[in-house]
Amino acid sequence: MRDLKELRVEIDRIDRQMVALFEERMGISREVAEYKVATGKKILDKEREQQKLEAVKALTHNDFNSHGVEELFKQIMAMSRKLQYRMMEEKALGRLPFVMVDKLEKEKVRVVYQGVEGAYTQQAMFAFFGEQVDHFHVERWRDAMDAIAEGMADYAVLPIENSTAGIVNDNYDLLGEYDNYIVGEQILSIQHALLGTPDAEISDIRTVYSHVQGLMQCAAYLDEHRDWTKKEALNTAVAARKVAEEGDKTQAAIASPLAAKQYGLKVLEEGINRSGNNSTRFLIVTNQPIFSKDAKKVSICFEVTHESGCLYNVLSHFIYNNLNLCRIESRPIPDRNWEYHFFVDFEGNLNDSAVKNALRGIREEALNLKILGNY
Numbered sequence: 001m002r003d004l005k006e007l008r009v010e011i012d013r014i015d016r017q018m019v020a021l022f023e024e025r026m027g028i029s030r031e032v033a034e035y036k037v038a039t040g041k042k043i044l045d046k047e048r049e050q051q052k053l054e055a056v057k058a059l060t061h062n063d064f065n066s067h068g069v070e071e072l073f074k075q076i077m078a079m080s081r082k083l084q085y086r087m088m089e090e091k092a093l094g095r096l097p098f099v100m101v102d103k104l105e106k107e108k109v110r111v112v113y114q115g116v117e118g119a120y121t122q123q124a125m126f127a128f129f130g131e132q133v134d135h136f137h138v139e140r141w142r143d144a145m146d147a148i149a150e151g152m153a154d155y156a157v158l159p160i161e162n163s164t165a166g167i168v169n170d171n172y173d174l175l176g177e178y179d180n181y182i183v184g185e186q187i188l189s190i191q192h193a194l195l196g197t198p199d200a201e202i203s204d205i206r207t208v209y210s211h212v213q214g215l216m217q218c219a220a221y222l223d224e225h226r227d228w229t230k231k232e233a234l235n236t237a238v239a240a241r242k243v244a245e246e247g248d249k250t251q252a253a254i255a256s257p258l259a260a261k262q263y264g265l266k267v268l269e270e271g272i273n274r275s276g277n278n279s280t281r282f283l284i285v286t287n288q289p290i291f292s293k294d295a296k297k298v299s300i301c302f303e304v305t306h307e308s309g310c311l312y313n314v315l316s317h318f319i320y321n322n323l324n325l326c327r328i329e330s331r332p333i334p335d336r337n338w339e340y341h342f343f344v345d346f347e348g349n350l351n352d353s354a355v356k357n358a359l360r361g362i363r364e365e366a367l368n369l370k371i372l373g374n375y
């Protein structure tokens with residue numbers, strides 16, 4: 001048996017050769033990039049990569065090495081592409097179809113939110129734009145997206161994620177569907193209360209209405225009252241309005257204390273959500289591709305082909321460009337079973353070259369990349 005020291009000397013010798021060859025190959029890749037920049041040819045050439053993988057695998061002598069070489073060359077070619085995207089960046093300004101503004105216009109604007117007066121979304125709107133803002137409300141989230149798409153409002157406010165109950169699926173889907181853009185976000189601490197008619201006591205309650213998220217966020221509290229029937233409403237404020245309108249003291253709503261004030265209801269119990277720091281994140285959306293110069297977060301969505309390693313390849317652009325991923329979600333693509341839209345948020349501004357570089361790579365290597373906004 002040979003000594004470990006001696007074996008490591010040999011490994012070091014081989015690695016030096018591999019590094020030299022890697023650098024030589026990257027040098028050629030630079031020349032390929034120059035050719036591609038000059039001729040407008042795409043950087044990713046899947047057919048060539050497939051042929052290359054088959055060719056290098058054929059040079060190996062067993063299955064283990066064949067698999068290893070395949071992985072190795074996939075990585076080498078991915079690095080080669082990244083180098084080429086970076087060179088493209090040096091050649092072209094790489095302007096994205098977004099317009100930078102100094103500051104988001106918040107005065108003399110009209111804002112739409114979904115729900116009725118007293119909804120948490122209304123509170124979020126006030127927190128972002130101020131209480132004097134000109135506003136109106138619509139019944140469904142889709143109506144709010146239509147209102148800005150058609151120019152009836154300048155901005156829409158949509159809940160996207162709650163710290164206890166998770167994402168608002170429907171709004172993720174709407175972001176993918178509409179050509180509207182995220183320009184801001186507002187986080188609101190959500191403190192739910194149990195609201196009843198003015199003559200009600202907790203012991204009278206038989207039925208509780210709320211939005212599904214309200215019911216989920218208060219699941220532990222509702223578990224202590226298993227005999228109550230839980231019923232879903234379009235949103236928490238609609239639930240409060242229903243209880244007020246029907247005037248039945250056996251009915252209660254889970255909604256905000258603001259909604260109690262709005263509809264003349266009695267707060268039977270406060271702070272009934274499971275988590276003390278229960279918060280909801282709302283997005284501010286508009287119909288124009290604008291971003292402010294101090295925007296810090298980019299949201300995108302894309303699809304990947306149904307092949308092994310595809311998502312990994314796309315995500316590698318964030319690592320390579322040193323961009324910090326904040327979240328990733330997947331949503332099913334309608335009528336295409338087991339295929340998904342991926343929604344990714346990461347830190348950065350559309351003016352940063354690292355962001356442009358990563359987006360250029362993702363645009364080529366993923367399907368249907370959409371920049372949802374920078375805020």
Ligand SMILES: O=C(O)C(=O)C[C@]1(C(=O)O)C=C[C@@H](O)C=C1
Nearest residue numbers: 032043044045048049077080081
């Ligand atoms: O041959 C090319 O067109 C290259 O850009 C080189 C290379 C490689 O590194 O082998 C890189 C990217 C392409 O997807 C295919 C192959």
